[in-house]
Amino acid sequence: MRGVHFHMSDSQRARFSRAQQQLLHPTSKLPSSVCVNVSDTIPGYQEEGILKGHGTADLNGEVVATLCGVVERVNKLVLVRTLRVRYKPENGDIVVGRVFEVASKRWLVDINFNQAALLMLSSMNLPDGIQRRRTAVDELSMRSMFEENDVICAEVRGFQHDGSLHLQARSLKYGKLENGQLITTSAYLVKRRKQHFHHLEQYGVDMILGLNGYIWVGVHTDVPNLEGQGEEENGSEQSTKSIVKSSGDATDGKKDSTSLRVRENICRLANAIRVLSSLGFSLSLELILDTFETSIDWNIDIKDMLAGEFYVRIAEREAERRCSKSNV
Structure with a gap:
């Protein structure tokens, strides 16, 4: 999760810290969901025939990570997908x-x-x-x-x-x-x-x-x-x-005929994207619209979407959603 820069009270900071811990440490125990740092041993991949892919290396008979990210496995291939990468253009982007x-x-x-x-x-x-x-x-x-x-x-x-x-x-x-x-x-x-x-x-x-x-x-x-x-x-x-x-x-x-409602929708959608981006969530159409509609259901003004309380409530809601999915 990216560092967020906004004012929070002590109670909001405690709530946000709890939600952040839930988001950073998923309850799923599947090997494909393991988060590793540099030089960490990748658990569960000591069997023979494992192919070491991007972000991995062999050290004293163990597969270790050379990047910070999430462990993924495709058949016998083990690799580490970094959470943050710079934009690399590809044809057709x-x-x-x-x-x-x-x-x-x-x-x-x-x-x-x-x-x-x-x-x-x-x-x-x-x-x-x-x-x-x-x-x-x-x-x-x-x-x-x-x-x-x-x-x-x-x-x-x-x-x-x-x-x-x-x-x-x-x-x-x-x-x-x-x-x-x-x-x-x-x-x-x-x-x-x-x-x-x-x-x-x-x-x-x-x-x-x-x-x-x-x-x-x-x-x-x-x-x-x-x-x-x-x-x-x-x-x-x-x-x-x-x-x-x-x-x-x-x-x-x-420019002069754009209605006030459309301009408010533009500002609310833009603030929803800013909130999700600051929290480090993937930006998809579904999640952006969900945050947009949630701000309306909670009677949050457009300017108040960038306040600390809305950040905390969105983080808590996403943490609860991911916990409920992992328990199913």
């Missing part, structure tokens, strides 16, 4: 980043990696929607698409031969993000899932769980349907233009 420089034919994007990611002009959908070679006119109009401090969503294309990390945004679901909040968390809290784009229709909010630890919560933006728009060529061109405009002029028009 959905990431959220912030543009910090507009260079020649490329944007430099901060994606919480140890180097800047490159989004090439050739890897972007053009405003006219036509597949063609990029010209000098396109390069001069790069700032009309993205400029410094813009928050964008993109997909990891991969590493090039020179070691640079490249992104791409060729699909209509990628692009500029506006009218929302960017929450920065640790990348290990966001697990790879089938879906990272979530439209919460009942709240009028879109949420993107970036695998790099950057999470976006903002006003829902309708994506025009490419079907049934007349002629195929003209329809695709008009749709692409409307998509590009939706990240610019259309969202500008929504």
Whole structure:
């Protein structure tokens, strides 16, 4: 569990300590749930034929851990999965980043990696929607698409031969993000899932769980349907233009028309993510919505979600839930 930094009374600190002990020391006795530190002997794996995987080593005939983490076993393979790791990009990862420089034919994007990611002009959908070679006119109009401090969503294309990390945004679901909040968390809290784009229709909010630890919560933006728009060529061109405009002029028009309820939902969801991130819980759609709805059921104001009492109650509830599951 990560260290949390908020004011707590003595009684709250005692309650939080008890919940923390329950979360750090699970009651399950299965070998796959054993937490180990560096140089700890991994119990139950002294039989012959054991294959030592990542995070393990052989010392005086015993299997010891070389990393802090959780012991996992796959058939005869024993490995240690670290609880905290830095973000390691993989092809196809959905990431959220912030543009910090507009260079020649490329944007430099901060994606919480140890180097800047490159989004090439050739890897972007053009405003006219036509597949063609990029010209000098396109390069001069790069700032009309993205400029410094813009928050964008993109997909990891991969590493090039020179070691640079490249992104791409060729699909209509990628692009500029506006009218929302960017929450920065640790990348290990966001697990790879089938879906990272979530439209919460009942709240009028879109949420993107970036695998790099950057999470976006903002006003829902309708994506025009490419079907049934007349002629195929003209329809695709008009749709692409409307998509590009939706990240610019259309969202500008929504800035003043966003209802108070939607803005409150955005703030409450963002605070729910901040609470779960500070407590070190994995950030899934189900857990975020559960924390969101729990704050409403408990009549917790949005600003009070970041107070010590709400942190303690969420930790206690999660500890009770895990204990009940382990006793089943």
